[in-house]
Amino acid sequence: MSMIRDLRAAVRPSRVSLRKDGGTYDTTRDPATTSAVVDCAVYRDGRRVETDAPLSPHEAMRQVRRDGGFVWIGLHEPTEDEFAGIAREFGLHPLAVEDAVQAHQRPKLERYDDSLFTVFKTVHYVDHAELTANSEVVETGEVMCFTGRDFFITVRHGGQGSLRALRHRLQDDPELLLKGPSAVLHAIADHVVDGYIAVADAVQDDIDEVETEVFSPGRKGSPRGTDAGRIYQLKREVLEFKRAVSPLLRPMQLLSERPMRLIDPEIQKYFRDVADHVARVQEQVIGFDELLNSILQANLAQASVAQNEDMRKITSWAAIIAVPTMVCGVYGMNFDHMPELRWKYGYPLVIGVTVAICLGIHRTLKRNGWL
Numbered sequence: 508m509s510m511i512r513d514l515r516a517a518v519r520p521s522r523v524s525l526r527k528d529g530g531t532y533d534t535t536r537d538p539a540t541t542s543a544v545v546d547c548a549v550y551r552d553g554r555r556v557e558t559d560a561p562l563s564p565h566e567a568m569r570q571v572r573r574d575g576g577f578v579w580i581g582l583h584e585p586t587e588d589e590f591a592g593i594a595r596e597f598g599l600h601p602l603a604v605e606d607a608v609q610a611h612q613r614p615k616l617e618r619y620d621d622s623l624f625t626v627f628k629t630v631h632y633v634d635h636a637e638l639t640a641n642s643e644v645v646e647t648g649e650v651m652c653f654t655g656r657d658f659f660i661t662v663r664h665g666g667q668g669s670l671r672a673l674r675h676r677l678q679d680d681p682e683l684l685l686k687g688p689s690a691v692l693h694a695i696a697d698h699v700v701d702g703y704i705a706v707a708d709a710v711q712d713d714i715d716e717v718e719t720e721v722f723s724p725g726r727k728g729s730p731r732g733t734d735a736g737r738i739y740q741l742k743r744e745v746l747e748f749k750r751a752v753s754p755l756l757r758p759m760q761l762l763s764e765r766p767m768r769l770i771d772p773e774i775q776k777y778f779r780d781v782a783d784h785v786a787r788v789q790e791q792v793i794g795f796d797e798l799l800n801s802i803l804q805a806n807l808a809q810a811s812v813a814q815n816e817d818m819r820k821i822t823s824w825a826a827i828i829a830v831p832t833m834v835c836g837v838y839g840m841n842f843d844h845m846p847e848l849r850w851k852y853g854y855p856l857v858i859g860v861t862v863a864i865c866l867g868i869h870r871t872l873k874r875n876g877w878l
Contacts, residue, residue: 543585545663546674551576553681564593568658577657577688579674584610584664597658600624607651610664614751616758623654623769625692625758627699628751631667632709638737644713644744645706647751650699652692654769659688661695673698689770696759696781703752703788707795710748713741714795714802721806735806742799749792756785823872830864 549556549567551574562570567578580593587608594604603624606612617624629648638644648665661670673694677683683690717738759782763775770778834857850856872878 543582543589545581545583546671547578547580549576549578550684553683553685555678565596568596571657575657577659579659579661579688579691581661581670581674582663585662590662593660597653597655597660598622599653599660603653607653607662610649610651612649612651614755614758616761618767621655623652623692623767625652625654625696626650627652627695627755629665629667629699630702630706630748630751632706638713638716638741642737642740644710644741645748647747650695652695654688654692656688656769659691670695670698686771686774689774692762692770693774693777693781696762696778700755700781700784700788703748704784706748707788707791710741710745710795711791714798717741718798718802721802721809735803735810738799738803738806742796742803745792745795745799749789749796752785752789752792756782756789759785819877823869823877826872827865827868830868831861834861 544564547562547564547567549562549570556570556576564578564580567580570576571578582590582593585593585608590604590608593599594601598621600619600622603617603619603622606624606626612626614628615626627650629650631646631648633643633646635642635644646665646667648663648667650664650670651662653660653662663670677691677694683694721738759778762770763778763782766772767775838857869878
């Protein structure tokens, strides 16, 4: 049982915020080869079987059938032709093979006769100096896993989310690999969900920054519509994050609750912990969405209030200007008989009365908060 107690520590590295360092992501296949196979290895008695030359999937499976153990094959964005031979060798279901090749799948768990097909959405926080209306905050990829009695196949799509470091950590703990492919499936699930937690923390920082700017004083000089565009873009990125997290909760619950022939009973209970973490991140993401809705509504309300204030000022000045306009309009008429038309003090009196009325209107409007 000491091995099981150390399960999470062995497969999970120390958690580091992706906001500051962006993380390191091993990209794709080896550029020196055109093969989609990133790594192919046989594990026996919890240890990787060393070979003089890289194994092909066929050779690896032949060794497993002869000497026992299991094979772990990692592929990156295989074509239909590249994956066809592996699918035949391991008897993979055609529907699962089609999903693995085409990608853009929803997180899910599908059970076939001799295998489990699991889809994970990997999430990477895109670091940026300043959040703008065009900033990409969340980048997603996919990892598809085929789990059998004596094989484990991963098909990865996207330029991030490499499993190479995870493979090395598992190889450093042979007791875990003794549990077979189900231990690898748990390690990948835990690794992916750890990425969700790190991204959620980074997105929370972005939302806090936007919220502070929206409600901070002295925003009258800010350009109109700037905050609304940033908030809407952040809301779209949160929606992309939500599409990766929410559908994964049910598959993790199934793996933790229902007995399955291909999942070791001692490993199965640890899927419950993964499911709990997914549920927590899901609650965070839903909270992000609701909070951004509130921030957006507050921003629009502030813009509406600012427009109303502008209209009141314009109306106030129009009322003040209306007085001299009316007086000048009256005295601009060409009539011979007008009050005080030829009086010496008529002009100063009219000007004085006009100024006094304008000052009175200005004082009244300013006292009422219109100016």
